[in-house]
Amino acid sequence: MTADPIRWLWAAAAVVLWMLIVAVVAWRREQSRRSAREQAAALVPAGDANALLVAFASQTGQAEELAWMTASSLSEAGVPARVVPLGDLEPAQLRAAGRVLIIASTTGEGDGPDAVSWFSRQYMTAPADLAGLSFALLALGDRTYADFCGFGRALDSWLQRSGATPLFDRVEVDNSDPGAIRHWQHQLGVVTGHAVQADWTPPAFDRWRLVHRKHLNPGSPGGAAWLLAFEPVGHTPDWVAGDIAEIGLPGAPSSGSREYSVASLPSDGRVEFIVRLMTRPDGSPGLASGWLTRDLALGEPVDMRVRTNRSFHGPPPETPLILVGNGTGLAGLRAHWRARAGAAHGGAWLMFGERTSAHDAFLDAELRTALASGELTRLDRAFSRDPGDGRYVQKLIEQNADELAAWIDRGAVILVCGSLEGMSAGVHAALEAALGAERVLELSETGRYRRDVY
Numbered sequence: 001m002t003a004d005p006i007r008w009l010w011a012a013a014a015v016v017l018w019m020l021i022v023a024v025v026a027w028r029r030e031q032s033r034r035s036a037r038e039q040a041a042a043l044v045p046a047g048d049a050n051a052l053l054v055a056f057a058s059q060t061g062q063a064e065e066l067a068w069m070t071a072s073s074l075s076e077a078g079v080p081a082r083v084v085p086l087g088d089l090e091p092a093q094l095r096a097a098g099r100v101l102i103i104a105s106t107t108g109e110g111d112g113p114d115a116v117s118w119f120s121r122q123y124m125t126a127p128a129d130l131a132g133l134s135f136a137l138l139a140l141g142d143r144t145y146a147d148f149c150g151f152g153r154a155l156d157s158w159l160q161r162s163g164a165t166p167l168f169d170r171v172e173v174d175n176s177d178p179g180a181i182r183h184w185q186h187q188l189g190v191v192t193g194h195a196v197q198a199d200w201t202p203p204a205f206d207r208w209r210l211v212h213r214k215h216l217n218p219g220s221p222g223g224a225a226w227l228l229a230f231e232p233v234g235h236t237p238d239w240v241a242g243d244i245a246e247i248g249l250p251g252a253p254s255s256g257s258r259e260y261s262v263a264s265l266p267s268d269g270r271v272e273f274i275v276r277l278m279t280r281p282d283g284s285p286g287l288a289s290g291w292l293t294r295d296l297a298l299g300e301p302v303d304m305r306v307r308t309n310r311s312f313h314g315p316p317p318e319t320p321l322i323l324v325g326n327g328t329g330l331a332g333l334r335a336h337w338r339a340r341a342g343a344a345h346g347g348a349w350l351m352f353g354e355r356t357s358a359h360d361a362f363l364d365a366e367l368r369t370a371l372a373s374g375e376l377t378r379l380d381r382a383f384s385r386d387p388g389d390g391r392y393v394q395k396l397i398e399q400n401a402d403e404l405a406a407w408i409d410r411g412a413v414i415l416v417c418g419s420l421e422g423m424s425a426g427v428h429a430a431l432e433a434a435l436g437a438e439r440v441l442e443l444s445e446t447g448r449y450r451r452d453v454y
Ligand SMILES: Cc1cc2nc3c(=O)[nH]c(=O)nc-3n(C[C@H](O)[C@H](O)[C@H](O)COP(=O)(O)O)c2cc1C
Pocket: 057, 058, 059, 060, 061, 062, 063, 064, 105, 106, 107, 108, 109, 110, 111, 113, 140, 141, 142, 143, 145, 146, 147, 148, 149, 150, 175, 176
């Protein structure tokens, strides 16, 4: 035999092997999709119109897979859900559902998947009537494309222009980023009131140890809030203001993790965040907050990682920055003003709300120092339970509407951090009153109004 037939044989074998690998990968993917589908189908009575609607728009199957995973973990958490292709729905059906979770990918050059092309052309060219609909949106994309999450963003804008209200800010997933997907699970847990525990993408944790814990509000009428600091053990992590710490709960890996906004910078050499001790209806402490604020001893190791949270990163220092928050939300804002220390910057205005000035002026000395040094250029605080004050943080926006509009005209970016219930809707309404709903929508679309609310 000459060398040529042997080479041909090798080549043919390689092609067969490659085809086998492709077939196995496709088969395994279909299997996992099918098992998620079967799992959900087993949990959701077919056609249950009261079940929470999960709609997807998918080109190559990832959005669909995540829709089934979303539905099955909601069902496991006691919230029945049904999965429907977005392209099979009409606006009237969306409105009738009252609440919808949408998982949508982008394909082509910022386009929607083929299965929604009719939906886009038929309905999305003008606002529909979606008043009363609340929605959550998980947008899949890839930052290597020029129009990142183009379809998800267009869908978000159309839903809001049609009068629908977001349950929380759009979660954007860059190239299947597990951190962003876990953030989606976390937010679902917040809005449904049921922890969405199923571990779709377990994080790879690093080792840290608790080095400091300070009670921020002794005597407060509200729950005790603590500032915690952790030092890395044997690694040098990097992050930027706006990023999130995920901390593994003690016990088996299945016990889950919690997310906290990082309040410090890598130059501090430690991750700091603020935790409020939660109390369950029977008076016992919350699982994670009880452990972090009471049981975890100084020096003890924990599993933690810092993950990027692009949707809450800040603008360059020359851009004026308006920071708005309440309670433990101060943590998510703190790294942003501290990142401006020692630099000439475009201004940083903090508006913060809590209960009483006597007990809840979180980090009071530090805020005064930041103001004196120019890290912060303006500080306004509202204390809702102080006699003679009684304001929530959104009142500060209302009372300073003209100045706020002037900052926005100078190109300011607004970052809001704190509670989803109450604060975030109140701040949103106050911004709309001060700037106009269209302007607020435009700020949100152009990344100049960002929220990290929980
Ligand atoms: C041909 C093609 C074009 C894409 N175009 C974009 C794009 O313009 N913007 C973007 O953010 N992602 C783009 N993506 C990335 C997809 O949105 C991403 O891979 C997503 O996870 C796919 O989800 P799906 O399987 O549900 O369609 C593109 C992917 C492919 C294969």
